[in-house]
Every structure is written in structure tokens, then in C-alpha cells.
Amino acid sequence: MIEREVTVTNRAGLHTRPASMIVRTAAGFKSEFFIHKDGYEINGKSIIGVMTLAAEQGATLMLQLDGPDEEEAFTALAKLFEDGFGEVK
């Protein structure tokens, strides 16, 4: 299991489109995926869950992955955050 932090870099924060991107990307991996924010944990493969995070620009999230492809999954997810989901930073 790995637990690593990422930061929301895009200006608009985790609104609907980034949330969909996270869920879609995570769905491609076998590993279980949870996101922690401010002591709150949600299933990262659930769009409802990710939306309820309402994470804004600058927010720090802890991605928790557990499974055979956890490294690859983390790399793919972290890249989304780094790229700011292809949006304005």
C-alpha cells in the first residue's frame, strides 16, 4: 500500500470535469483507491465521493492505493494533478 500527497494545482479546483478524470483513470487499475482530505476519506473510484471533496486550488490530498498496480496507478493519478487536469493553473 502506498500513501502519497498531491496538491490541487488547477485554478478551478476539483470540479466535475477533473473529478470525472480521476474516477475514469482510477477505474483502469485494479488497486483500491481512497482519497483523504482533512481527516475525511472517500472512495476514489466513486464520482460522488470525489465530488464531495470539493477540493479547491492549493488543497492537499492524500492518495492511498493498495493493490498489484498501485505504483502505476499513483503515477497516472499524480500526473493528472501535476498537469492541473489540462486546465488553467
Added chain:
Amino acid sequence: MPVLTGIGVAPGIAIGPAYLYAKVSFDVERREIAPDDIEGEKSRFERAVQRAEKDLKKIIGVTREKLGEDSATIFEAQQLILRDDALYSAVVDAIDKHGMNAGYAVQSVMSKHRQMMEASDSEYLRERANDLLDIQERLIRHLRRGRILSDIPVNSIVVAENLTAADIILFSRKGILGCATDFGGPTSHVSIMARALGVPAIVGMHTVTNHVQTGQTLVVDGIRGELAVDPDAESLERYKQKQQRYERLVQEDKALVPLASETIDGHTIGLEANLELRDELPLLKEYGADGIGLFRTEMILLMESRLLISEEEQYELFSDVVSSASPGHTTFRMLDLGGDKMMPMAHREHNPFLGWRGIRILLDKPDLLVPQLRAIMRASAHGPTRLLLPMITSITEIHAFRKHLDDVTNSLRKEGHAFDEDIPLGIMIEVPAAALMASELAREVDFFSIGTNDLTQYVLAVDRGNDLVSELYQELHPAVLRLIAETVTAAREAGIPVSLCGELATNLRAVPVLIGLGVTSLSASPVYLPGMKRVIRAMRMSEGKRLAERALASANADETKQFLDQWLEEHACGVNFFLEGSRAAG
């Protein structure tokens, strides 16, 4: 005995027990699912999810194209939500473990998430709660379908907030006597369908669902637009007499079917049908239509509830229609979406009647226009066919359409398809701008078709669905008649025919005026044609002209109505009771 009023949209008197059709309230009650039915309930839920996915796919497609990827995202997210564990698995769990009915499970799972979002400080999240509500309602709607429809008792009068055309078709197979709804107007699809099926109907009653209970005796007077609830013996007797009188008139009208539609002094007036379904084709013969003055092509889309119907599917339907109407012609109006005929769209227009509709959508979306145009052209090999464009406001739209027409003609020729090389192209005159520019437009096209419903609301700036102003919606307003006169004059000068396909054609008191103005054919729902023929056969052209002149010069619609009613009473006895206090006809 309370008497409730609305807009009578399908003539006839129905007497029978009320059936209050499930309200559109989205509160679902909890039911216990028997252990044996658990699997069935789960697959019912799965089917509803699949239907919702189909809806969303369609919405996403249109949204993406018209408004861009960003706007489509919300619906893509909704699509993900449908299969989200937090929804899907939670609902399946609730059915499985608690024997909960799917509708209630959806409602309770979604409300939990929604409440959390609504309580949030983030405005973004509070807005997202609406997405969840959207999904919840969509699912519940789909869950409802299929179960409720099979529940309609035979031979009842259906009372509902709103009905769709598909509802009424299904009901008619169960034997529906009449219907009354809170919402809807004369041109709503439910009204068109009720008329086509001969089911007396009243729409726009606003609160009828609050005043009627299942089992009460109702009288639907679709002529006057009145609904009597639990009438006393004396009133019931009166209604029964009226019912007989109406049925007698309908019988007498039948005798008119084989007779020519001409005035006493020998002027022939075309009487054509407004149609939109294959099922309606037998009505052409039954009511003696000379052809199809308006074939609406929206219905096939709305019925199939998918936006893109293939060319082949359309061709199959259209060629059937053309063959049935032949030797009379068939006038296909190209897709007239927008306005009250909602596209499955994300973007809510502030003012859809002044928005993206008719030819505007067609020209923006060749993927809708081209297959339909090809299908119509190919159908023209089977009999006389005409093309009609909706919502034209300027010549440039006609030119833009002609480019598509040329392209389609060229490729059909290359592919070796048979079609009418000289297919007549006409336009709807339904926007005041088109009526005012009629002389210029007449040089560009082969015929006009006046759509009085839209023309009236546009020129008078009245939405008749709006109670506050609906009294101002007057089809006989001199302003409306003057625009019609202008259009007819321009058509005559250019030597092209002009038909009128709005509801005004079915307003029997208006018939002599329209003919006097020079309209060459009238097109209406087939059920109205015999009554219109009765009036035509009772008039002389000279009388029509005199009445038309008087109506044009009249200061207001009420005065016009008075002298027209007087004329009807003197000349076409027997039909005037159609008009008594009828809001629909006024």
C-alpha cells in the same frame, strides 16, 4: 357539481369514471418486495439505469456538438454516477438486504448524498446536488414507466398533470374514454394525438389533479373545454343529450366525406390533413382528405427518443406515407425542433420560442438535415411530394437550404436513386417577418404554408399557455388576419398556392374568412375536415370576400367573432354548437 375549465383540444363528449394517473411528484412510496421478486426488482433497476444511460448519451452528443466539451462534462459525470458504487451498489444492496422497491431505494440513497452536498459551504457542491436530483428523477421516471402504464383500468377518463403522446397511444389500446390534464396546450403532442385518436380531451386545466379523485364520475366536454365532476342526474342527462347530438353530427359529417370540397358557386378548396404518424394514415380516407398538407417529422424522433434516425428508417416511413396519400400530395415539413418541442439539451434557453428552433437548428446541424432530406427525396419516387421549411425569417435561409438540396440531388443522381427532380419547395409563414416579406419570399419558393399558431403568438406577443395573458391570444385579431392577407396577396401575385395549416383552419367561424382572403387549401387534423367541408359547401366566394373585408377592417377580434357567428348560424346550421363558449375556438 364543480365544473372545471381548460382548453378543449379534441372534440367530443366522454362520460365515465375518473382515473387519477400518477402525479409527476417524484416522491416514491416504500413497498416491500417479496423475496421471490428481489431479482426481478434488481433487473428493473438495471433496465432503468440503461435507459438513463441512453438518455444521457443522447444529451451528451448534442451538448458536446452545440455547446462544447465543457458543458457536456456535467452529463458525462452524471453518466459515471449511474454506475457509481455509491449509487448503483447501494441501491442493489437496499433491494437485496431490505427488500426495498427500486424507486424508494434510489430516492433514499440519493437524498442522503444530496443532503450532504446541500449542507456544504461550497457553492459548487450545492450546485452539484442538482445533478444528483436530476439523476434521481430520471431513474424514477424510467422505473415508473412499464409498471404504471399497465395499471390503467379499461374505459376510464384519465386525469393527469401531464401526458405524453406515447402515454395516450398506450392508453388508447386499453380503451381510454377521455382525458384532462393540468398542463399542455392545443398544439402539445398529447392534444394532437388525442384528436387523431378521437379521444375527447381538455388540457391546460392547471389544478384538475387536485380536484378529481379516482372513481368519481366525470364528463369531459372536449368541445367547450369543460370538465364536470360528479354531475347531478339532471346535468348528466343534459350531457348525454349533447353527446348524442355530437355523435349525430359526426355521423352526418361522414355523409359529407365523398362530396367535393367546393363553394356553392363552384370554387374548389383543398382540404388536407395534418399528420405525423404511420398509425394515422387510414384517417386520410376515413375523413376524405385531398392529401397531406403537413406531415410533421418531429414525432418519429420523439417517439423513438433518439435524435438521429437513420436515412433508411425515415425513408421507409416516408415512402409509406407518400404511397398512402397518392394521388394526393404529401407535404413533409423538415424537422421542426425547438420551441415547445424540446430537444434533449443541456442548455436551457431563456426564451425558446425566440431561440434555436426550426430551420435554425437544421442549418446548424447538417447531420440532422441531410439524412432527412435524402429520405424525403427518395420517398418522392413513390408519389407527389413537397418539401416544407419551418421558421423561415429570411431569404438567406432559403438559399442556404437550397445548397443542401443541390448537394443531395447530385449525390442521389450519382447513386442512381429515383426521385422527383422538380420537387416543390415551400416555406412556413409563421414569423411576422416572413409575412411582411412575403412578396420577396414568394419568388424563391413554390408554395407557402401559413402556420397560424406561431404567427398569432409572435405578432400579438402572447404566450397562450400563460394564464395572465392567454385571453389576449386571439386568432381573429385583425393584425393576424392582415398578415395572412398580405401573404395570400403575395402568393397570388407570384402564382404560387398558399395553404393554411394552423389551428385557425379548424375554427369553423374563420373558414369563410380564410377562403375569402384567398387561401387555396386548408390543412387540419383529419377529424375536423368534414365540419370544415360543411361550412365551405354552405358559402359563396362573394360572401367569403365580404366577410374577409369586414374582418380586416374590424377594430377588434370580439366584434369579428360576433358577425362571423351570426353568419354561421344563418348558413351552416348545426355546427354552431361547436363554438358555444369554446375557449379553444376563440
